[in-house]
Amino acid sequence: MSKATPKYLLVEEHIKKSIKNKTITDKLPGERTLAKELGFSYMTIRKAIDNLVAQGVLYKIPTKGTFLADRRSRQRTGNIGYFLDSSIVSGVSSPYYSLIFHALEKEAVTHGYSLVYFSELTNGDGENITDKLDGVIASCFPRVENTIQQLKQQVPTVVIDNASSDKTIPSVIIDNFNAVLDSFDHLYQLGHRRIAFMTGLEDSDVGKNRCAGFQSGLNRYGLELDETLVYRGNYSFKSGLDGAAYFLSLAQPPTAILCANDSMALGALRRLHHEGIKVPEDMSILGFDDIEVASQIAPALTTVKAPIDQIANTAVCMLEHLIKGETLENRHVALSAELVVRQTCAEAPTIIAA
Amino acid sequence: MSKATPKYLLVEEHIKKSIKNKTITDKLPGERTLAKELGFSYMTIRKAIDNLVAQGVLYKIPTKGTFLADRRSRQRTGNIGYFLDSSIVSGVSSPYYSLIFHALEKEAVTHGYSLVYFSELTNGDGENITDKLDGVIASCFPRVENTIQQLKQQVPTVVIDNASSDKTIPSVIIDNFNAVLDSFDHLYQLGHRRIAFMTGLEDSDVGKNRCAGFQSGLNRYGLELDETLVYRGNYSFKSGLDGAAYFLSLAQPPTAILCANDSMALGALRRLHHEGIKVPEDMSILGFDDIEVASQIAPALTTVKAPIDQIANTAVCMLEHLIKGETLENRHVALSAELVVRQTCAEAPTIIAA
DNA sequence: CCTGTAGTATGCTATATAGCACTTTAAACT
DNA sequence: AGTTTAAAGTGCTATATAGCATACTACAGG
Numbered sequence: 001m002s003k004a005t006p007k008y009l010l011v012e013e014h015i016k017k018s019i020k021n022k023t024i025t026d027k028l029p030g031e032r033t034l035a036k037e038l039g040f041s042y043m044t045i046r047k048a049i050d051n052l053v054a055q056g057v058l059y060k061i062p063t064k065g066t067f068l069a070d071r072r073s074r075q076r077t078g079n080i081g082y083f084l085d086s087s088i089v090s091g092v093s094s095p096y097y098s099l100i101f102h103a104l105e106k107e108a109v110t111h112g113y114s115l116v117y118f119s120e121l122t123n124g125d126g127e128n129i130t131d132k133l134d135g136v137i138a139s140c141f142p143r144v145e146n147t148i149q150q151l152k153q154q155v156p157t158v159v160i161d162n163a164s165s166d167k168t169i170p171s172v173i174i175d176n177f178n179a180v181l182d183s184f185d186h187l188y189q190l191g192h193r194r195i196a197f198m199t200g201l202e203d204s205d206v207g208k209n210r211c212a213g214f215q216s217g218l219n220r221y222g223l224e225l226d227e228t229l230v231y232r233g234n235y236s237f238k239s240g241l242d243g244a245a246y247f248l249s250l251a252q253p254p255t256a257i258l259c260a261n262d263s264m265a266l267g268a269l270r271r272l273h274h275e276g277i278k279v280p281e282d283m284s285i286l287g288f289d290d291i292e293v294a295s296q297i298a299p300a301l302t303t304v305k306a307p308i309d310q311i312a313n314t315a316v317c318m319l320e321h322l323i324k325g326e327t328l329e330n331r332h333v334a335l336s337a338e339l340v341v342r343q344t345c346a347e348a349p350t351i352i353a354a
Numbered sequence: 355m356s357k358a359t360p361k362y363l364l365v366e367e368h369i370k371k372s373i374k375n376k377t378i379t380d381k382l383p384g385e386r387t388l389a390k391e392l393g394f395s396y397m398t399i400r401k402a403i404d405n406l407v408a409q410g411v412l413y414k415i416p417t418k419g420t421f422l423a424d425r426r427s428r429q430r431t432g433n434i435g436y437f438l439d440s441s442i443v444s445g446v447s448s449p450y451y452s453l454i455f456h457a458l459e460k461e462a463v464t465h466g467y468s469l470v471y472f473s474e475l476t477n478g479d480g481e482n483i484t485d486k487l488d489g490v491i492a493s494c495f496p497r498v499e500n501t502i503q504q505l506k507q508q509v510p511t512v513v514i515d516n517a518s519s520d521k522t523i524p525s526v527i528i529d530n531f532n533a534v535l536d537s538f539d540h541l542y543q544l545g546h547r548r549i550a551f552m553t554g555l556e557d558s559d560v561g562k563n564r565c566a567g568f569q570s571g572l573n574r575y576g577l578e579l580d581e582t583l584v585y586r587g588n589y590s591f592k593s594g595l596d597g598a599a600y601f602l603s604l605a606q607p608p609t610a611i612l613c614a615n616d617s618m619a620l621g622a623l624r625r626l627h628h629e630g631i632k633v634p635e636d637m638s639i640l641g642f643d644d645i646e647v648a649s650q651i652a653p654a655l656t657t658v659k660a661p662i663d664q665i666a667n668t669a670v671c672m673l674e675h676l677i678k679g680e681t682l683e684n685r686h687v688a689l690s691a692e693l694v695v696r697q698t699c700a701e702a703p704t705i706i707a708a
Numbered sequence: 709c710c711t712g713t714a715g716t717a718t719g720c721t722a723t724a725t726a727g728c729a730c731t732t733t734a735a736a737c738t
Numbered sequence: 739a740g741t742t743t744a745a746a747g748t749g750c751t752a753t754a755t756a757g758c759a760t761a762c763t764a765c766a767g768g
Contacts, residue, residue: 006721030748041723046749054408062749063730078481079433079470093456095449095646102447105471112478114486116433116470117459124466127432132468132486237650266650273652292449293647296591296620298627360751384718395753400719417718417760 007040011048014038016057019068028058028066076134079114080319083138083151086119089236095263095291096306097139100160103312104137111320121150130154135319140164140171141204156322158315162205163332170322170331172315176209177216179304179337180258183286184217186302186339187256191348192284196229196254198243198264210260210288229254233264240267248275255348256284262291262303269297269344280346290340299343307335361394365402368392370411373422382412382420430488433468434673437492437505440473443590449617449645450660451493454514457666458491465674475504484508489673494518494525495558510676512669516559517686524676524685526669530563530642531570533658533691534612537640538571540656540693541610545702546638550583550608552597552618564614564642583608587618594621602629609702610638616645616657623651623698634700644694653697661689 011034018024028034031049035042049066052058056075060066082104084092092101105115118129130136136151138144140159148164151157163171187195197214200207218225231246233239240263247253248271259265265287269279277283279299287294287303294301314333321328365388372378382388385403389396403420406412413423436458438446446455459469472483484490490505492498494513502518505511517525541549551568554561572579585600587593594617601607602625613619619641623633631637633653641648641657648655668687675682 008721032747032749043724044722047721049749060749063732063747065748078477078479078486090646091456092459093452093646098447098452098455101452101471102445105446105473109472109474110478112481114470114472114477114483116468117455118463118468119459120463123432123468124464125432127466129468132432266647270650270652292444292447293620296624297651298624362751386718397754398752401751403719414719416720417762419718 008044008048008051011038011040011045012051015048015052019057024068026068028068030065077132078112079116079133080108080316081116081118081129081133081136081155083136083144083147084117084119085139085141085144085147087143088119088139091119092117095293096261096289099291099306099308100139100311103308104316107309107312107316111316113316121147128154135323137315137319140169143203156319158319158322160311160315167332170318170328172311172318172333172335173205174306174311175334175336176206177213179288179339180210180213180260181216181220182339183258183288183304184214185220186341187258187284187286187345188217188221190256190284190345192254192256193223193348194226194229194252194254194256196231196247196257198231198233198240198257198259198268200233200235200260200264202232207260214258233260235261235263237263237267237270240264240269241271242267244268244271245275248272248277254283256286256345258286260288262287262289262294262301265301265303265344266293266297269301280344282349284345284348286345294340295342302342302345303340304337305340306337310335362398362402362405365392365394365399366406369402369406373411378422380422382422384419431486432466433470433487434462434670435470435472435483435487435490435509437490437498437501438471438473439493439495439498439501441497442473442493445473446471449647450615450643453645453660453662454493454665457662458670461663461666461670465670467670475501482508489677491669491673494523497557510673512673512676514665514669521686524672524682524687526665526672526687526689527559528660528665529688529690530560531567533642533693534564534567534614535570535574536693537612537642537658538568539574540695541612541638541640541699542571542575544610544638544699546608546610547577547702548580548583548606548608548610550585550601550611552585552587552594552611552613552622554587554589554614554618556586561614568612587614589615589617591617591621591624594618594623595625596621598622598625599629602626602631608637610640610699612640614642616641616643616648616655619655619657619698620647620651623655634698636703638699638702640699648694649696656696656699657694658691659694660691664689 031045032042035045049058053060056069058066059069082101084097088094092098101117108115116133122128133155135156137158137160138148138151140148140162145165148159152169157169159169159171163173199211202208202211228250231243233243243264247257257268259268265285268285272279272283279285287301290303290305294303318328385399386396389399403412407414410423410429412420414420436455438451442448446452455471462469470487476482487509489510491512491514492502492505494502494516499519506523511523513523513525517527553565556562556565582604585597587597597618601611611622613622619639622639626633626637633639641655644657644659648657672682
């Protein structure tokens with residue numbers, strides 16, 4: 001418009017328009033050709049094209065020509081993100097997620113990336129965090145499905161913990177069902193028949209499958225589900241505290257409590273200790289995750305060891321494939337988790353009352 | 355060297371060298387002048403300079419000239435880094451540092467930054483991580499002073515945990531001395547006279563000052579330092595385990611153990627429990643940090659609460675000032691830490707033997 | 709003392725030209 | 739048919755030149 005606009009800018013605009021109009025779809029005309037067409041000099045066209053290359057709109061192959069850059073060729077940042085919903089209590093400093101984060105970071109570095117932790121899509125300045133990321137690994141929960149959809153639009157995304165309802169998003173999860181089933185087995189083999197279950201939040205597959213594993217354990221041995229022996233917790237230490245108190249309040253308390261995670265198991269242990277119930281003599285406790293303290297407390301917690309390093313390794317490898325634009329053989333991976341027998345589970349005490 | 359090197363690259367090299375040699379310190383000669391000096395044409399010099407500008411080495415002011423880019427004018431990335439030495443056991447997933455990291459992240463986001471965790475200066479591809487960072491907060495220990503010097507050269511840096519020997523680097527630390535002194539006081543007031551100390555690593559100010567606080571406690575009450583009542587640990591759970599075993603092996607064991615951090619206190623508790631020593635009836639235990647489990651175990655740990663949020667807030671604010679190129683009023687901040695009295699310290703048991 | 713003007717320096721845009729290195733294509737030659 | 743050679747097309751480097759807009763400086767004039 002104003003005659004002050006430099007010609008090379010006009011040329012840039014023209015090329016951009018041509019791209020939008022699909023007048024140019026793949027290869028640009030030669031620089032000299034363009035110069036004649038547009039009536040500017042070769043060097044002017046050159047400058048314009050050079051700028052667009054710098055902007056990432058075009059790329060050149062010497063002796064071949066100049067081409068449109070596809071969007072996947074956006075500037076590599078060398079960062080991958082780890083998204084963890086901010087509603088997770090204490091977020092990445094929680095005992096479980098700090099392990100996940102640490103493992104992801106180690107794995108990311110060996111693949112040449114840095115790991116950025118974020119729990120909101122935008123930072124304080126309203127900038128989109130994904131602008132700085134080549135890909136994202138997200139801890140998936142139903143309440144963040146929207147967020148994950150947004151992430152997926154912007155950047156290659158791999159989901160862990162839970163699979164997304166959008167099955168096109170690759171996932172790495174734990175085989176929670178069989179892990180809990182194994183735990184149930186362990187307790188049953190020790191002679192426990194009144195086995196209580198302390199659930200986590202049942203809004204996610206993690207929670208549901210751990211419940212299902214418990215139910216399946218009952219089925220396997222022909223036991224009836226006693227609803228009074230199910231306490232609906234929320235994975236927190238406090239709900240472990242409360243859940244144990246509830247179980248103790250029953251006319252016929254359980255002889256073992258299977259907890260959907262370690263924090264609740266720790267809470268239960270604390271409550272039982274407070275009430276003078278001896279673990280494992282009077283009651284057995286079994287956790288899930290194998291957080292750091294699980295092996296440090298007395299008695300050491302029998303629990304399921306989440307395959308943290310495998311999760312990290314698998315997720316980062318998958319993400320790297322996606323970033324490179326390759327396709328995945330297995331979009332959905334479920335890793336098995338092993339029971340770690342320590343000291344909180346013992347033979348069921350002889351039942352006093354009938 | 356080879357005649358294939360384009361001249362503009364030669365010019366770029368020459369300018370970069372001149373910068374290193376301090377031949378050029380602020381302003382470059384005019385483009386035309388340079389052209390004559392170097393014997394290349396104006397446009398060639400121009401191309402070289404343009405490239406350097408694009409690289410962020412130089413910047414231009416029309417009608418003024420071309421100048422060296424000071425590092426603070428480099429492209430804002432919106433990232434700040436948290437550096438934690440990889441020799442720290444379990445790194446950012448350790449109970450204490452995960453709290454630090456989480457607090458830093460929250461603080462960073464409110465300031466419009468993302469937080470990148472790293473424990474090596476270069477990633478797997480050999481790229482410098484600081485290229486992607488506007489500033490760094492580093493956990494400082496003597497063994498990483500070299501690393502911190504490198505960081506400081508590249509990017510604004512604030513140090514936490516320990517001050518650096520380089521006093522020009524701003525620091526945010528805890529007043530460990532008075533915190534331990536208060537802890538000692540607490541035990542003394544409860545009647546303890548044989549108070550043992552389980553040190554952390556004494557290579558850093560944190561370790562030294564916690565020791566000094568203990569010594570000062572002895573001095574305050576005219577007690578002699580009994581070297582047998584000092585166990586040199588390394589902050590790990592295991593050293594707590596071992597330290598407690600050592601103290602129990604003494605002919606005259608202490609009535610209280612002051613631990614330089616919570617992980618060791620947890621180890622000590624575990625060992626004492628294992629040996630049938632009741633806490634706090636038979637022996638008192640006092641920790642430092644107030645990690646998450648400290649309040650969850652039974653008996654709940656009496657400890658010093660590290661002012662994590664304040665540390666994060668102070669450090670990020672300082673760093674933001676540095677990034678903006680402002681000067682700091684207080685380069686070195688020491689935050690006080692409060693004793694949190696819970697259940698592991700009680701009155702000293704009546705001494706049986708002399 | 710202030711003011712205006714001319715000169716100078718700066719970086720910026722723009723064009724024309726010449727040759728290089730490389731690849732592809734097509735023609736020419738065995 | 740296969741090989742060789744030539745020509746054309748591509749982007750890349752390099753130089754020379756011309757004029758523009760802006761900001762500063764110095765000097766002359768009021």
